[in-house]
Amino acid sequence: MSFHDASVAAYLQMLNSLTGILTKAEAHCKAKNIQPDVLLGARLYPDMLSFTRQVQLVCDFATKGCARLTHSEVPTIPDTEKSFDELKARLAKTIDYVKSFKPAQFEGADSRDVTFPAGPDKTMTLKGQQFLSHYSLPNFYFHAATAHDILRHNGVEIGKRDFLGVS
Amino acid sequence: MSFHDASVAAYLQMLNSLTGILTKAEAHCKAKNIQPDVLLGARLYPDMLSFTRQVQLVCDFATKGCARLTHSEVPTIPDTEKSFDELKARLAKTIDYVKSFKPAQFEGADSRDVTFPAGPDKTMTLKGQQFLSHYSLPNFYFHAATAHDILRHNGVEIGKRDFLGVS
Numbered sequence: 001m002s003f004h005d006a007s008v009a010a011y012l013q014m015l016n017s018l019t020g021i022l023t024k025a026e027a028h029c030k031a032k033n034i035q036p037d038v039l040l041g042a043r044l045y046p047d048m049l050s051f052t053r054q055v056q057l058v059c060d061f062a063t064k065g066c067a068r069l070t071h072s073e074v075p076t077i078p079d080t081e082k083s084f085d086e087l088k089a090r091l092a093k094t095i096d097y098v099k100s101f102k103p104a105q106f107e108g109a110d111s112r113d114v115t116f117p118a119g120p121d122k123t124m125t126l127k128g129q130q131f132l133s134h135y136s137l138p139n140f141y142f143h144a145a146t147a148h149d150i151l152r153h154n155g156v157e158i159g160k161r162d163f164l165g166v167s
Numbered sequence: 168m169s170f171h172d173a174s175v176a177a178y179l180q181m182l183n184s185l186t187g188i189l190t191k192a193e194a195h196c197k198a199k200n201i202q203p204d205v206l207l208g209a210r211l212y213p214d215m216l217s218f219t220r221q222v223q224l225v226c227d228f229a230t231k232g233c234a235r236l237t238h239s240e241v242p243t244i245p246d247t248e249k250s251f252d253e254l255k256a257r258l259a260k261t262i263d264y265v266k267s268f269k270p271a272q273f274e275g276a277d278s279r280d281v282t283f284p285a286g287p288d289k290t291m292t293l294k295g296q297q298f299l300s301h302y303s304l305p306n307f308y309f310h311a312a313t314a315h316d317i318l319r320h321n322g323v324e325i326g327k328r329d330f331l332g333v334s
Binding site: 005009010044045129130132135137139141149152153164 | 320
């Protein structure tokens with residue numbers, strides 16, 4: 001099993017499908033005369049994160065996942081996006097970054113130690129396999145699905161095929 | 168990288184965390200005098216699936232994922248659950264089933280052909296690696312996150328730590 005396939009290809013599927021979902025959300029706003037900010041700031045409960053933050057976090061988990069698994073420098077990307085176009089640009093930049101990793105960089109990454117922040121003054125260390133399967137991917141999919149769910153809850157006509165990127 | 172770790176361990180994390188989330192949802196119903204059926208039947212949009220169906224599908228994707236990746240017989244489990252207890256029993260049964268697979272059964276499964284239904288009269292064949300990374304896990308996490316999101320939207324006090332099973 002290729003660890004590059006299990007990580008990079010998984011991140012890319014969702015980063016691409018989320019780009020398609022953003023295009024549908026934007027079209028929905030135009031068709032229904034909805035201010036984009038309404039959807040961009042929508043959340044499923046007052047103390048949950050907004051749609052925009054969910055998308056930023058999807059990008060973050062993909063970016064930092066690749067960086068940490070390959071012991072590369074972890075980029076710091078400011079969360080400044082205020083429009084669908086800016087979120088799509090963030091996704092496109094994330095896709096380019098994720099694609100820049102070569103399969104060879106992931107060789108042996110499953111058993112390599114990965115240390116990452118776990119709270120304000122704490123770090124956690126897991127083997128690459130555990131980091132990917134129990135931390136990075138579940139977080140990544142959680143925010144991708146929640147982004148989808150926020151739009152779906154607001155009437156955007158998307159479904160699981162959009163989420164999987166097969167529509 | 169162990170393909171058993173990448174599949175069985177990932178399924179188990181979420182099946183266990185969802186069990187904990189169900190316990191919190193049930194306690195929430197008792198504390199707030201909410202009929203369990205209200206949460207069990209809750210959905211984020213009229214044509215989305217209910218909470219109960221989301222949990223059943225999480226179980227299904229784990230069960231069928233293990234069966235298909237190991238070329239075992241795919242069990243057919245009727246979707247009959249009508250209470251939190253019955254859903255917890257379904258999760259427990261799924262956990263037992265998933266745990267029954269041995270690492271050796273997953274050796275070479277990444278490059279094995281996996282054929283599965285893709286619509287009423289169609290099947291699709293993917294290599295095990297692609298089946299796991301692009302079909303089984305994204306579907307599995309999608310329904311787990313949506314189950315979480317339905318409860319969260321209805322005021323159950325859970326968060327991402329519950330989703331990850333680290334709370």
